[in-house]
Amino acid sequence: MDITGIAKSHHAGIPKPSSKKEWKLSDSLREQIAEYAKEDAAQNVYMGNKFLALRKSEVAKVAPDKAALMGKD
Numbered sequence: 001m002d003i004t005g006i007a008k009s010h011h012a013g014i015p016k017p018s019s020k021k022e023w024k025l026s027d028s029l030r031e032q033i034a035e036y037a038k039e040d041a042a043q044n045v046y047m048g049n050k051f052l053a054l055r056k057s058e059v060a061k062v063a064p065d066k067a068a069l070m071g072k073d
Contacts, residue, residue, distance in 0.1 A: 032054065
């Protein structure tokens with residue numbers, strides 16, 4: 001078996017990402033990010049707490065629960 005056969009067989013057991021967890025940047029989210037950026041720029045802050053909280057909530061919608069996957073849940 002050559003190296004490509006090994007790589008293909010190694011990745012055969014990895015599940016593909018579900019299409020139902022697909023994430024898209026909506027217009028309202030884009031506007032909210034722009035608003036937070038203007039507020040942060042006025043305060044001379046790069047990626048302030050509101051933006052970081054928004055990003056964390058959006059990531060939580062599509063990211064796997066790592067603790068549960070590792071059996072620490």
